[in-house]
Amino acid sequence: MIPITRLHVGQEEADAAAEAVRSGWLSVGPRAGKFEQQVAEQVGAKHAVSVNSATTGLHLALAALGIGEGDEVICPSFTFIATPNSIRYTGATPVFADIDERTYNIDPAHVEQLITPRTRAIMPASQIGLPADLKALRAIADKHGLFLVEDAAPAYGATIDGVRLGAISDLTVFSFDARKILTTGEGGVVTTDNDEWAARLRALRAHAASVSTLARHTSTAVIAESYDEVGFNYKMTDIQAAVGVVQLGKLDHVVKTRRSLAARYDELLKGNDAVVTPFEPEGYGHVYQSYLVRLVRHERMAVMTAMAERGVATRRITACHLEPVYHAGEHNPVLPVTEKVAADHVLLPHFVGLTDEEQDEVVAALSAATA
């Protein structure tokens, strides 16, 4: 089977993890500190706060901004369920906006129509590695006094006008899970230029303790920390961070490889008028966490099944507002573009290490299924 992904990890990551274990310090500690510092430098943000997933990072970001019961946060429906779930965790309501038909990212014009007096934030997803239209969203957020909290889970290393995601939004959340650009197994990071939010993120990820675990354990004095509010346990381990530090060093290679694989798919699929290949707007640096094609006239499940039978794994993205957990019956929003794209797209195998032969076979399987 040609899998949807294969991990790009090896001896260096294994050695780094082993070294962390042997050090005797496994919880969030010095390696997490190093990982955070390197992330901050790499994305050009003042602060990076490591967490145990992007899902918890998104929740933490909203919690740090004081978003909760009675508030509304506008997000796309064409995203992983973690996006709206993170809003729900706070007690706020996710309000689903439609997407742009070419980028598959949230449509700023629709976002603006959905703003109410209860709206506190916009949470775009930089879906499958392509940045959302952050310039337009920033302008809308500023005009209406809203926070811009970006779900950049699949888009570590992506750029707009040469600037990496990480400090364009108020808070940016990246994932390091197994299918992302870089991985720590499970893991995430929240980046921001704001000192106050960074301090809140650090406290809230560790039960809002007034003194961090590392500071307590490395102090010779007796420290009595206090707990003034309800926090969470969202800390990344030092084992994950050690793996993460090695992975960060591979970013340029990973992005270059993913982009050239995408260009090769574009080329191989050029003559197939049954599929639409991805679009990269001028000035945008797509990192192609996934390679998404749309089917012009074939039924999606039939194509995925035929490809699976030929030994090629594929995936799809859900429209969250159609999932039972968010379906609001007769009051459900109608999101025409989301509903169309959600029904007619397929994600193809796309990872560092995908060979030319494998890629040729994916294209052959897709072409046979769409003949």
Ligand SMILES: Cc1ncc(COP(=O)(O)O)c(C=O)c1O
């Ligand atoms: C758009 C988006 N948001 C959030 C997440 C959640 O990331 P994590 O698995 O690190 O919680 C994902 C992961 O698949 C994602 O694709």
